[in-house]
Amino acid sequence: MAGIAPEPEHTTATTSVADDDRLHRTLDWKGAFWIASGVPALVLFSIGTIAATIGAPSVLVWGVSIAFGLVQSFIWAEIAGLFPRKSGGASVYGAMAWVRYSKLVAPLSVWCNWLAWSPVLMIGSSLAAGYVLTALFPADAVVNTWSMTLLPLEFLSEGLELRINATFVVAALFLLLVFALQHGGILRAARVQTIIGLAVLVPLLIIGLVPLLTGDVLASNFAPFVPLSGAWDLSGWTLLAGGLFLAAWSAYAFETSICYTAEFRDPGRDTVRAIMAAGLACLVIYLLVPIAFQGALGPERLAEPGIVDGDGVGQAMTEIVGGGPVIANLLIVMLVLALLLTIMTTMAGSSRTLYQGSRDGWLPRFLGHANRHGAPTRAMWTDLVFNLLLLLLSDAVFVLAASTVCYMIFNFLNLNAGWMHRLDNPSTPRPFRAPTALLALGTVLAFVNALLLGWGASVWGAGALVFGLVGAAIILPVFAYRHFVQDRGVFPDTMYEDLPASERGPTGVLVRRAGIRPFLALAGGVAMVVVGQVLAAVAG
Numbered sequence: 001m002a003g004i005a006p007e008p009e010h011t012t013a014t015t016s017v018a019d020d021d022r023l024h025r026t027l028d029w030k031g032a033f034w035i036a037s038g039v040p041a042l043v044l045f046s047i048g049t050i051a052a053t054i055g056a057p058s059v060l061v062w063g064v065s066i067a068f069g070l071v072q073s074f075i076w077a078e079i080a081g082l083f084p085r086k087s088g089g090a091s092v093y094g095a096m097a098w099v100r101y102s103k104l105v106a107p108l109s110v111w112c113n114w115l116a117w118s119p120v121l122m123i124g125s126s127l128a129a130g131y132v133l134t135a136l137f138p139a140d141a142v143v144n145t146w147s148m149t150l151l152p153l154e155f156l157s158e159g160l161e162l163r164i165n166a167t168f169v170v171a172a173l174f175l176l177l178v179f180a181l182q183h184g185g186i187l188r189a190a191r192v193q194t195i196i197g198l199a200v201l202v203p204l205l206i207i208g209l210v211p212l213l214t215g216d217v218l219a220s221n222f223a224p225f226v227p228l229s230g231a232w233d234l235s236g237w238t239l240l241a242g243g244l245f246l247a248a249w250s251a252y253a254f255e256t257s258i259c260y261t262a263e264f265r266d267p268g269r270d271t272v273r274a275i276m277a278a279g280l281a282c283l284v285i286y287l288l289v290p291i292a293f294q295g296a297l298g299p300e301r302l303a304e305p306g307i308v309d310g311d312g313v314g315q316a317m318t319e320i321v322g323g324g325p326v327i328a329n330l331l332i333v334m335l336v337l338a339l340l341l342t343i344m345t346t347m348a349g350s351s352r353t354l355y356q357g358s359r360d361g362w363l364p365r366f367l368g369h370a371n372r373h374g375a376p377t378r379a380m381w382t383d384l385v386f387n388l389l390l391l392l393l394s395d396a397v398f399v400l401a402a403s404t405v406c407y408m409i410f411n412f413l414n415l416n417a418g419w420m421h422r423l424d425n426p427s428t429p430r431p432f433r434a435p436t437a438l439l440a441l442g443t444v445l446a447f448v449n450a451l452l453l454g455w456g457a458s459v460w461g462a463g464a465l466v467f468g469l470v471g472a473a474i475i476l477p478v479f480a481y482r483h484f485v486q487d488r489g490v491f492p493d494t495m496y497e498d499l500p501a502s503e504r505g506p507t508g509v510l511v512r513r514a515g516i517r518p519f520l521a522l523a524g525g526v527a528m529v530v531v532g533q534v535l536a537a538v539a540g
Contacts, residue, residue: 088356208288217295242459268431405468454532
């Protein structure tokens with residue numbers, strides 16, 4: 001079968017990309033850290049949603065999720081070091097493990113990572129637009145209530161529709177602003193994000209610490225420590241699985257700090273330092289902020305519609321730290337900056353996934369272009385247009401759930417890519433080598449995440465899993481046209497450029513040493529999703 005065969009040849013001139021289109025090596029690990037500094041603020045995207053769904057144990061959800069993310073980061077750091085000339089993040093490095101065994105599975109990793117990350121642009125910009133409109137106009141003003149329905153989508157989720165309103169217009173302006181800031185290359189973007197990052201991370205840290213220091217975190221707000229179902233029965237564990245499923249989208253996301261390997265001055269050193277620094281920052285924020293919110297406000301207050309949809313998060317922060325209208329307005333400004341930071345982080349990372357996916361032969365050729373500043377502008381435009389379409393959707397939580405389906409697929413494939421690279425690329429230089437125990441634990445987490453995919457997705461609507469799977473499957477015809485029609489079944493030279501000759505056979509075929517184990521892993525992953533679906537059905 002064409003989809004389950006190793007690459008026959010690696011040499012071709014027709015599908016390579018000009019050196020002029022390469023990204024520029026201008027970044028160090030500190031710059032990558034500040035570019036990824038928008039990730040800690042992602043906790044604000046779903047802190048209310050998860051609390052409203054799970055109840056008091058929502059703080060446990062965030063603690064477990066960030067612990068999972070930290071274990072996984074060791075694997076991401078190792079496989080990133082194998083490919084110092086590639087950008088695009090962990091999915092690109094993981095695809096290089098799977099391509100030996102299936103040409104169709106490999107692009108799924110790249111595509112699902114992008115499809116999971118890109119909607120941050122839509123969610124972040126729409127929340128920021130909501131804060132601006134709420135601050136400038138009364139809630140019942142025409143500008144805040146006007147909306148024009150384009151297409152009802154009730155068959156996917158209750159109340160879902162395509163519509164245009166003032167939030168769409170303001171959010172679109174935010175996206176264009178971020179595009180302009182990043183058009184000048186990664187170094188300029190990193191400098192801007194350093195300033196915004198300090199203005200965001202320091203207030204988040206204050207919000208997490210103040211109620212702990214003042215004694216406003218009340219033990220009663222964590223009791224009884226049972227899900228909203230009332231007990232730790234199957235229904236309760238299903239709610240917890242739903243929380244872990246959705247929180248993964250935020251808590252694992254600091255892996256974006258290794259999207260810039262091809263732009264690091266010293267990839268071997270900068271890659272591991274960037275992801276570990278970003279992981280530690282997320283550990284602090286993802287532990288402190290949920291504890292502060294729940295301990296000071298209580299789970300019932302967190303479940304109020306204003307916090308669930310994000311509009312009331314600023315007011316909630318004012319209650320936590322105390323203060324009047326001045327403090328409230330400053331926190332609103334901080335929230336807008338935080339959301340702007342997450343948008344910048346996402347556009348930088350996700351556009352590079354598209355860019356490298358094009359250079360390596362997974363995605364359409366036109367995406368593999370960088371401007372004179374080393375910015376992948378065509379990929380950035382693609383991100384922008386895609387998210388303008390998503391902005392038309394009325395339900396951000398549904399989009400978040402569907403994109404998390406894709407994120408879990410990428411996560412499963414890439415965690416298994418860790419041990420696959422160990423077997424298939426034993427002689428490739430490794431600037432960082434993860435402890436074998438953590439590599440094994442990460443592999444176990446791959447199947448835990450597959451279970452959460454099947455079990456937890458159903459908590460967020462029956463259509464979320466199906467919608468996510470359909471979105472993931474879109475890559476198959478896209479890749480088939482690029483690879484089998486345009487490239488005639490041969491990958492570009494750029495895909496192989498970091499692999500030593502010893503990893504290729506005498507005819508250029510990539511050596512496969514893992515046998516049938518990758519296919520057994522795929523079968524195991526599918527089985528875990530099915531088990532999760534059965535558990536969700538029984539609980540429901």
